[in-house]
Amino acid sequence: MVKYIFVTGGVLSSVGKGILTSSIGKMLQARGLKVTVVKIDPYVNVDAGTMNPYMHGEVFVTDDGGETDLDLGWYERFLDLSLKQENNVTTGLVYKTVIEKERRGDFLGRCVQIVPHVTNEIKHRLKTVAKTSNADVTLTEVGGTVGDIEGLPFLEAIRQMRLEEGFENTLYVHVALVPVLDVTNEMKTKPLQHSVNELRRIGIQPDTIVARSPTMIDAEALRKIALFGTIPETAVFCSYNAKSVYQVPLILDKQGMGDFICQRLGYNCTTKDFQEWQQFVDAAVHPEHEVKVALVGKYAGLTDSYVSMSEALRHGGAACKTNVCISYLEAEKLEQDPECVKDLGNFDGVFVPYGFGPRGTEGKIAGVKFARENDMPFLGICYGFQLAVVEFARNVCGLKDANSTEINPSSPHPVIDLMPEQRGVEYKGATMRLGAHKVVLEPGTLAYSLYQREEVYERHRHRFEVNLDYMEILKKNGLCFSGKSTDGRRMETLELPNKYFFFASQFHGEFKSRPGRPSPEYYGFISACLNKKMGKAKPVFR
Numbered sequence: 001m002v003k004y005i006f007v008t009g010g011v012l013s014s015v016g017k018g019i020l021t022s023s024i025g026k027m028l029q030a031r032g033l034k035v036t037v038v039k040i041d042p043y044v045n046v047d048a049g050t051m052n053p054y055m056h057g058e059v060f061v062t063d064d065g066g067e068t069d070l071d072l073g074w075y076e077r078f079l080d081l082s083l084k085q086e087n088n089v090t091t092g093l094v095y096k097t098v099i100e101k102e103r104r105g106d107f108l109g110r111c112v113q114i115v116p117h118v119t120n121e122i123k124h125r126l127k128t129v130a131k132t133s134n135a136d137v138t139l140t141e142v143g144g145t146v147g148d149i150e151g152l153p154f155l156e157a158i159r160q161m162r163l164e165e166g167f168e169n170t171l172y173v174h175v176a177l178v179p180v181l182d183v184t185n186e187m188k189t190k191p192l193q194h195s196v197n198e199l200r201r202i203g204i205q206p207d208t209i210v211a212r213s214p215t216m217i218d219a220e221a222l223r224k225i226a227l228f229g230t231i232p233e234t235a236v237f238c239s240y241n242a243k244s245v246y247q248v249p250l251i252l253d254k255q256g257m258g259d260f261i262c263q264r265l266g267y268n269c270t271t272k273d274f275q276e277w278q279q280f281v282d283a284a285v286h287p288e289h290e291v292k293v294a295l296v297g298k299y300a301g302l303t304d305s306y307v308s309m310s311e312a313l314r315h316g317g318a319a320c321k322t323n324v325c326i327s328y329l330e331a332e333k334l335e336q337d338p339e340c341v342k343d344l345g346n347f348d349g350v351f352v353p354y355g356f357g358p359r360g361t362e363g364k365i366a367g368v369k370f371a372r373e374n375d376m377p378f379l380g381i382c383y384g385f386q387l388a389v390v391e392f393a394r395n396v397c398g399l400k401d402a403n404s405t406e407i408n409p410s411s412p413h414p415v416i417d418l419m420p421e422q423r424g425v426e427y428k429g430a431t432m433r434l435g436a437h438k439v440v441l442e443p444g445t446l447a448y449s450l451y452q453r454e455e456v457y458e459r460h461r462h463r464f465e466v467n468l469d470y471m472e473i474l475k476k477n478g479l480c481f482s483g484k485s486t487d488g489r490r491m492e493t494l495e496l497p498n499k500y501f502f503f504a505s506q507f508h509g510e511f512k513s514r515p516g517r518p519s520p521e522y523y524g525f526i527s528a529c530l531n532k533k534m535g536k537a538k539p540v541f542r
C-alpha cells in the first residue's frame with residue numbers, strides 16, 4: 001500500500017518547507033524506504049519556466065526537461081532522485097487539464113466545479129506519481145502558506161486523500177515559524193497556534209508539528225504547541241538554525257521524528273543508516289580550507305536565483321574539505337566601474353552563471369576577460385559559456401563587436417546565435433532546448449579528465465548556441481571545444497588548455513550535483529581554486 005505524507009506551512013513562507021520535506025524523505029530513506037516527492041505550487045503559471053528568477057528563485061530543470069520549482073532541486077540533492085515534470089503540480093497545470101477535458105466533452109452535461117473536478121484532478125496527479133514511481137511513501141509539499149486563497153483546492157484535495165487512502169496511510173505534517181521576541185527573549189507560539197487553527201478550519205488536523213525557530217524550542221513552547229495543536233508532546237519537533245541545511249535530517253532524527261513517522265505509518269524499521277550522509281555533513285561543517293569565489297550575475301540580489309549553482313560549488317568544496325565563500329556580484333556594477341573588475345583579483349576564482357537578456361552582460365564579459373588575462377580559475381555555465389566565447393572572439397581573435405544575437409541582433413560577428421529549431425518559436429513556455437542530452441567528450445581534454453568518460457548526460461536550458469561559422473577562427477586561436485552533441489554540431493564544453501583552469505559548459509552540471517558526488521565541472525573548479533591559492537601546480541584530474 002502506498003503511503004502519503006503531506007507537508008503544509010504556516011505563519012509565513014520561506015520557513016524551509018522544502019528542506020523539511022527533503023529531510024523527512026531522508027529519514028525514511030535511511031530506514032530503507034523508497035520515497036518520491038511532489039511539489040504543489042498554487043500559482044496560476046503552468047510551470048516555473050516563465051517566472052523571473054529574481055522574484056521566485058531559480059528554475060530547476062529535470063532530466064525530462066521540466067522547468068520546475070527550485071524545491072525539486074532540494075529533493076533531488078537530499079534524496080538523490082531524478083524527478084520528472086509530473087513531480088511539480090501547479091494551479092495552472094491542473095486547470096489547464098480540467099479545461100481541456102471540459103472542451104473535449106469529458107464532463108458532458110455536468111457543471112464543472114472546483115470540488116469535485118479540480119480536486120479530483122489534483123488527487124489523480126498525486127496518485128499517478130505514487131504509482132509510477134513505485135515508492136513506499138509519496139511526500140507532497142504544499143507551497144505557500146495555509147490560509148492563502150490559491151492553496152485552498154489543494155488543501156481540500158489532501159484532506160480528501162485521508163478519506164480515500166485511510167488514516168494509517170496518510171500523515172499530515174505542519175511546519176510554522178516560532179519567532180523569538182528580542183525584547184523578552186521569549187519564544188512565541190501564538191502565530192503557530194493560529195496557523196494550526198486555520199488548517200483545522202479547512203478540516204485537517206496535523207499529526208505532527210515542526211516548529212521552525214532560531215534555536216531549539218524550550219519546554220514551555222513545546223508544551224503549548226502540543227496542547228493547542230491537540231497532539232502529544234512526542235509529536236512536536238523543532239527545526240532550528242543549522243550551519244548547513246544538510247544537517248536538518250540529522251537534527252530531526254535525533255529528536256525522534258524518523259521513528260515517530262515510521263511508527264505512525266506502521267513501518268517496523270529497526271535500523272537506520274546515515275553513515276554516508278554524516279560523512280558529507282562532517283566535511284561540509286568542518287572544512288580545513290577556504291576559497292573565495294566571485295559569482296558575477298544578473299540576479300545577484302537574490303541568492304535563491306543561483307541555489308543549485310551555489311550548492312554544486314559547496315558539494316565541490318566538501319569533496320576537498322573546503323569552505324566555499326561565494327560573493328554575489330552584480331554584473332552591471334562591473335560594467336560601470338573598472339575598479340569592481342580589478343577587485344576580482346581578491347578572489348580565488350571567477351564564476352559566471354546562467355542568464356537571459358542583455359542586462360549585465362558586458363560586466364560578465366569583463367569578468368571573463370579578467371579571469372583569462374590573469375589566469376584565474378574560471379567556470380562558466382550556459383550564458384557564462386556563451387559569453388566566454390564572445391570574450392575570446394573579441395579579445396583574442398580580434399573580432400570587433402562580436403556578440404550573441406540575444407544581446408545585439410545586428411552584431412557584425414554573431415558568434416552565438418539562435419538555434420535553428422528556435423526560429424519561428426513564438427510561445428515562451430517550455431520551448432527552449434530543455435533537459436538531459438548526450439554530450440560526447442574528447443579524450444585527452446580537461447573535460448574528459450573531469451568526467452572520466454566519453455559520454456555524459458547533462459541538463460540544458462537554452463535557445464542560443466555557438467555559431468559554427470566561427471569555429472575555425474576560434475579554434476585557430478586556441479579555444480578548444482572539448483564536448484559536443486552527438487552529431488558534433490552543437491558545442492557543449494570549452495576550455496583553454498594552457499590556462500590553469502578555464503572551463504565552461506553550455507549545459508548545467510549543477511542540476512545533477514549531489515552531496516558526496518559533486519558535479520565534475522564544479523569539483524574541478526573548486527579544487528583548481530584551492531590548488532592555485534596554495535601555490536600548487538595545475539591540478540590533474542583522474
Ligand code: GLN
Nearest residue numbers: 354355382383462463464
Ligand atoms: N540566454 C541564453 C540562451 O538562451 C543562456 C541561457 C542560460 O544561461 N540558461 O541560450
